[in-house]
Amino acid sequence: MDFAYTPAQQELKARAAAYAELLMDYELESEAADGPLPRDTVKKLTHAAMDAGVYGINMPTEWGGAGLTLLEQVIVEEEFGKVTNCLWDIPWRPSNVLAMASPEQRERYLLPILRGERFDAFATTEPDSGSDAGAIATTATPVDGGWLLDGEKWFVTCGDVADFLLVQANVLPDNESTLFFVEKDTPGVRISRTPRFMHSAVNGHPEFVFENVFVPTESVLGEVGQGFELTKDWFTDERLMIAARTVGLAERALQLARDWAVQRKQFGVPISDFQMIQAMLADCAVDIAVNRSYTHQVAWEADHGVDRKTLHAKASIAKLSASEAAGRVVDRCLQIFGGRGYDRSYPIERMYREVRVDRIWEGTSEIQRVIVANELIKRGTAFLDLPVA
Numbered sequence: 001m002d003f004a005y006t007p008a009q010q011e012l013k014a015r016a017a018a019y020a021e022l023l024m025d026y027e028l029e030s031e032a033a034d035g036p037l038p039r040d041t042v043k044k045l046t047h048a049a050m051d052a053g054v055y056g057i058n059m060p061t062e063w064g065g066a067g068l069t070l071l072e073q074v075i076v077e078e079e080f081g082k083v084t085n086c087l088w089d090i091p092w093r094p095s096n097v098l099a100m101a102s103p104e105q106r107e108r109y110l111l112p113i114l115r116g117e118r119f120d121a122f123a124t125t126e127p128d129s130g131s132d133a134g135a136i137a138t139t140a141t142p143v144d145g146g147w148l149l150d151g152e153k154w155f156v157t158c159g160d161v162a163d164f165l166l167v168q169a170n171v172l173p174d175n176e177s178t179l180f181f182v183e184k185d186t187p188g189v190r191i192s193r194t195p196r197f198m199h200s201a202v203n204g205h206p207e208f209v210f211e212n213v214f215v216p217t218e219s220v221l222g223e224v225g226q227g228f229e230l231t232k233d234w235f236t237d238e239r240l241m242i243a244a245r246t247v248g249l250a251e252r253a254l255q256l257a258r259d260w261a262v263q264r265k266q267f268g269v270p271i272s273d274f275q276m277i278q279a280m281l282a283d284c285a286v287d288i289a290v291n292r293s294y295t296h297q298v299a300w301e302a303d304h305g306v307d308r309k310t311l312h313a314k315a316s317i318a319k320l321s322a323s324e325a326a327g328r329v330v331d332r333c334l335q336i337f338g339g340r341g342y343d344r345s346y347p348i349e350r351m352y353r354e355v356r357v358d359r360i361w362e363g364t365s366e367i368q369r370v371i372v373a374n375e376l377i378k379r380g381t382a383f384l385d386l387p388v389a
């Protein structure tokens with residue numbers, strides 16, 4: 001067993017950390033804007049990410065991505081997670097399922113993303129279909145040359161800045177779940193509401209309505225009937241990246257709280273002298289250390305060919321554990337800051353609000369527990385083992 005970073009991984013981590021520090025310079029501007037940053041700023045940061053080799057990290061180099069393994073992506077995303085206001089969305093990471101695009105679709109959708117010219121968003125959730133992803137009601141009715149889409153999609157992350165959406169719909173008459181490329185400016189597509197959320201993110205999560213939206217035959221990603229499986233692949237990847245980012249977020253929170261605890265004096269001594277503060281700091285360190293190891297392990301296993309079902313369950317363990325641990329860490333760290341932790345000019349306050357959604361999006365904590373329990377009941381505890389080389 002070798003748990004050490006290679007020199008190349010260490011260098012990648014340092015590069016990602018330097019880029020994350022650059023993003024941090026825009027946190028307060030983003031907080032004040034409570035929405036997208038000016039176009040020029042985004043362009044500058046996009047090119048900086050490309051120069052640093054941390055743009056499109058999940059796509060191969062021959063298409064213009066950074067061509068990183070999942071373990072390398074976890075290393076990068078952990079550094080990105082330290083940045084607030086979802087500024088980590090600027091070094092874009094296209095949906096992993098776009099790798100399944102046909103050569104023509106790749107030219108039209110994926111390659112422009114990797115050049116920083118276009119953006120995608122993934123639309124599966126609906127008003128009556130959240131955790132129950134199989135309950136979607138959006139339909140695709142066959143017509144000459146394609147389909148007509150009708151339905152509604154909610155919480156579409158980056159839907160405000162995206163040029164096109166991947167929309168999950170049921171192809172009639174047999175309700176075959178399918179993913180469609182839908183250009184946002186297609187007649188019949190409209191944003192019905194852009195809710196304000198707890199975090200002040202650099203991109204929004206609008207709600208979309210689709211009314212008689214014509215999509216041509218060539219707009220299916222993969223095959224008709226493959227939508228649910230592709231969505232599951234997207235979830236697996238994203239869950240692992242949420243685990244990585246929440247580990248990073250927790251580490252930044254702990255570093256800030258530790259630095260505060262050693263310099264803040266009450267009763268004539270640093271508050272880090274108090275055992276109750278020490279216990280909080282120690283519990284945070286434990287939460288971070290064990291979740292970092294497990295997230296790295298699962299990414300490594302994915303790179304070494306662990307089967308899809310096992311990976312799905314392991315990514316759920318990583319997401320559930322790391323996101324809940326980060327919630328505990330940020331809560332304790334805010335407590336260590338006392339009243340200042342509640343002040344919006346301190347990053348810890350933003351982290352407290354922002355970490356909450358990690359227990360909800362890409363499947364709630366309860367749904368991760370359902371996935372893990374199902375795997376356990378079907379196949380026993382073997383999936384918890386380390387793989388054999």
Ligand SMILES: Cc1cc2nc3c(=O)[nH]c(=O)nc-3n(C[C@H](O)[C@H](O)[C@H](O)COP(=O)(O)OP(=O)(O)OC[C@H]3O[C@@H](n4cnc5c(N)ncnc54)[C@H](O)[C@@H]3O)c2cc1C
Pocket residue numbers: 122123124125129130131132154155156157158197205357360361362363364365366367370
């Ligand atoms: C900021 C944000 C961004 C998002 N981005 C996207 C996006 O880009 N694309 C997209 O398609 N979706 C997105 N989502 C949607 C997100 O994935 C859903 O909100 C999430 O899956 C939960 O669905 P729901 O909100 O409908 O809650 P519900 O499914 O209604 O759940 C409500 C409660 O019931 C619990 N529950 C439900 N079923 C079970 C069960 N079987 N056992 C135990 N408890 C259960 C849940 O855990 C939860 O506590 C986003 C959500 C948010 C908040």
